[in-house]
Amino acid sequence: MTAATTSPTAVSAPDDAAPPSGRRRAAFHPLTVESVRSLTADAIEVGFEIPAALADAFDYRPGQHIALRMTLDGAEVRRSYSLCRAPAGGAAAPGTLNVAIKRERGGAFSTWALEHLKAGDVIEVMSPDGHFTPHGRYDRPARFAAIAAGSGITPIMALIEHHLGERPDDTFDLVYSNRTAVDAMFLDELADLKDRYPARLALHHVLTRERRPADLFSGRLDERRLETLLTRVLRPETVDEWFLCGPFELVERARAVLLRLGVEASAIRVELFSTGRDEHAGPKPPPVEVTPGEPVRTISFRLDGTSGTVTTPVSAGETILAAALRTRGDVPFACAGGVCGTCRAVLREGTVDMAQNHALEPDELARGLILTCQSVPTSDAVSVDWDA
Structure with a gap:
């Protein structure tokens, strides 16, 4: 979910098309819902129980996503959701898989999930996929930074948990935009992580419809505010990799600002939750x-x-x-x-x-x-x- 293209791209088969890579086959398996808990008035966290026999099929890297499949009103629906907890060893208990579901305007599946999904239900879940994961394998302390909005925090949570928990010298900076504080998902979890890693996790909450003490963190993340944040607060030249997740407009705007400030395209990881189309x-x-x-x-x-x-x-x-x-x-x-x-x-x-x-x-x-x-x-x- 990285390269954003909005016009048709002509593609030809190269002479040296990629050989088989051993990629895991994306397959659905029925999983039982183990837990459902409220995150905000419009979002829930859902935990799935992973049987021992499927442990390998659902092994994953932080930043990856799964797809859910079920039938609603006689029609098959599929939805993709990022895994919001680090793999076993992080906050997720062994044998569980966690996603966050936020109500979408007109979203049949998200509305059904928030109103009816409960422990004991069975949903078909696709094995994890995606590469919203770090490019580099670092043999030194690494610094990561993320810009997220709304439900775009979900894969970022897994990345933060993993890197701060498993790599004791890594650091993480997060700019997290929401309308108001009560709309922010995982607010308590982020505060707990900040308490646990005060010198290694920097949190910058931006609210678009609620005043914060500093004007820089109050209002929409437009180009001016982003450039100010990225030059006065985060200092891009010190960051190894960037993770951008949220609506199309914000992700593209943040990516453009980073590129303009000299960040290499290969250091920017992008995941979209909305393109403005009915995907x-x-x-x-x-x-x-x-x-x-x-x-x-x-x-x-x-x-x-x-x-x-x-x-x-x-x-x-x-x-x-x-x-x-x-x-x-x-x-x-x-x-x-x-x-x-x-x-x-x-x-x-x-x-x-x-x-x-x-x-x-x-x-x-x-x-x-x-x-x-x-x-x-x-x-x-x-x-x-x-x-x-």
Whole structure:
């Protein structure tokens, strides 16, 4: 969830497309809800019990996310949520997996979860995925910084817990924006972490609809306020890696300011919770039928060691994911909005137009990875590999 692209990107299969990487297969497993606790009036933390037999499937790194799948009102819904606790050894007890769910405006799943989800319920959960994780492996003390807004705090919580708890010399700076103090998720947990690591954790709460003693921390995180914070408070030249998580506009604004201040793009990690588009709708194209004699694209794919082929009319403008789902219901995807990266695959042959990309980094694009939920074939034959 790093590279933000808002216009179609033409992608061709490179001559040296990435070889199989041993990536863990994204698969759903039914998990029992162990706990549900209130975080704010509009947010809850949900803990899932992990059976010993699935411990390896749900091993994860701080900063990763999972997808939840269930049926509501007769329709399948999938939602991606970041893991909000550090792996076992942090605040999460062994054998548990925790996410935070915040009510979204018009969000059917989040509304149902806040009003009805309870301990003992069973939900299908996808194995953890994502790379909102540190790039470097440091053999020295490292300094990390994060800018988060609203529910964007959830993966940051796991990162802070892990680095301060497991690496005794690392430090972390957090700028956390909310409308008011009562809207802030994990406020008590952050205060506890600050008490535990007073010299290694710096917290900077920014409230947009509530006055704080300092004007710098009162109001919207616009470019002027961000640049002031990043030049007077955080000093970018001393930070090894940055983590930006929240709405599209804030993340892009913060990224632009950091780049302007001389921060290398490779040191900025980005995760989006909203792009301003309906990325939660999922691939629901109209029924596709091929009329005899009509121009078509042929899509061949590899998934779980088996091969498949499907044709799609040129006129349909159908994505690779939507076409493949007509023949294989287990093709991996979660948000279908170009955000989570669950549907990524290697383009082995052919060319595509990728409408949105908020998940793949430049080096991944260079190695031939595409987001199949956003990629429409532009050559007569296209081949993709989900196993790579």
